[in-house]
Amino acid sequence: MDSEYSAQDVARCDLCKIAITQNYCDSCHVNLCKPCIVEHISADDGKHTIVPFQRRKSTLILAKCEIHQNKTCKYQCQDCDIFVCSDCAMSKQHKGHEYLKLEELFNTSKERIGKDKEDLDRILPTYEEIAIELENQIANLDEEYEKLTTEMSKQREEMHREVDKAINQMEEEICEIKLKHHNILKEHLNDIKQVQSLMQKTLVSLNEIEESNEVSPTIHYNSKVEEFRKLPPKVNISMPKFILTGKQGQCTK
Ligand SMILES: [Zn+2]
Ligand SMILES: [Zn+2]
Ligand SMILES: [Zn+2]
Ligand SMILES: [Zn+2]
Structure with missing residues (x-):
């Protein structure tokens, strides 16, 4: 109704x-x-x-003419840009001027207003839809961001696990490397000590020969100094280095 x-x-x-x-x-x-x-x-x-x-x-409610009593202004003088009555239009003041009927201007304006109203009525629902869409987006914001944060936390844990795993593996490797390093140095030390003791024994026997007046051993003395003069090769093992490559670290020796 x-x-x-x-x-x-x-x-x-x-x-x-x-x-x-x-x-x-x-x-x-x-x-x-x-x-x-x-x-x-x-x-x-x-x-x-x-x-x-x-x-x-x-x-139409028309303005009263200020010059002519009981006359209403029905026209607009195009040249003077003022509202005038029919008597004004005939006067010398407006001689040769162009006029527009206020009723026509009024109707044209009303038509335009009506059209604007229709246009706004047609456009408004689009704005309402956009507003609803935005309100929905705002309402869902908490949930969406919550999801993102949860996903990030999961990733963080995953990455922590991977780093822990990699470092643990490297620690094991380091232990092995250290053991090898230790063994090599120890072996070398043993070699050196053997030579050392051999040299000391040699020195003792040289002392004995030197002080002896027995001819045979002195004559048959065979010098072993050349063997000792030639020093054993130096063992040079550098410490392993920790290099971080992408996700996983690496130990190099
Ligand atoms: Zn009345
Ligand atoms: Zn009545
Ligand atoms: Zn007038
Ligand atoms: Zn005029």
């Missing part, structure tokens, strides 16, 4: 406040029932424009 129509249905006369209104004074903007029209018109000298209620506000 058309709500505007039902509102019109129950509009009551503004004068007697009882009867249902059938007419409207477009000049005074009052609802009038038929019997009250006469009273309203006789109330003062002002001009009244009584129209059927359905056609209320169809009479």
Whole structure:
């Protein structure tokens, strides 16, 4: 049911406040029932424009001419850009000027307003849809970001596990390397000590021979110094280095 129509249905006369209104004074903007029209018109000298209620506000409210009493301005002077009455239009002041009918301007403007209203009515739902979409996005923001943070935490744990695993493996490797390193140095030390003791024994026997006056051993003495003069090759083992390559570290020797 058309709500505007039902509102019109129950509009009551503004004068007697009882009867249902059938007419409207477009000049005074009052609802009038038929019997009250006469009273309203006789109330003062002002001009009244009584129209059927359905056609209320169809009479244009035009400004009174400031120069010509009881004349309303129905035109716009294009040259002076002011509203004028028909008497003004005939006067010398506006000789040769161009005019536009205010009623036509009014109607054109009303049409444009109506079209704008239709356009806005058509555009508005799009904005409503966008607003709803944005509100939904805002409402889901907490959840979406929660998901992201959870995913990141999982990744963090995974990466920690991988790093722990890699470092543990490297620690094992380091232990093995250290053991090998230790063994090599120890072996070398043993070799050196053997030579050392051999040299000491040799020295002792040389002392004995030197002090002896026996001919045979002295003559048969065979020098072994050349063997000792030639030093054994130096063992040079560098410490393993820790190099981080991408996700996994590596130990090199
Ligand atoms: Zn009345
Ligand atoms: Zn009136
Ligand atoms: Zn005038
Ligand atoms: Zn003019």
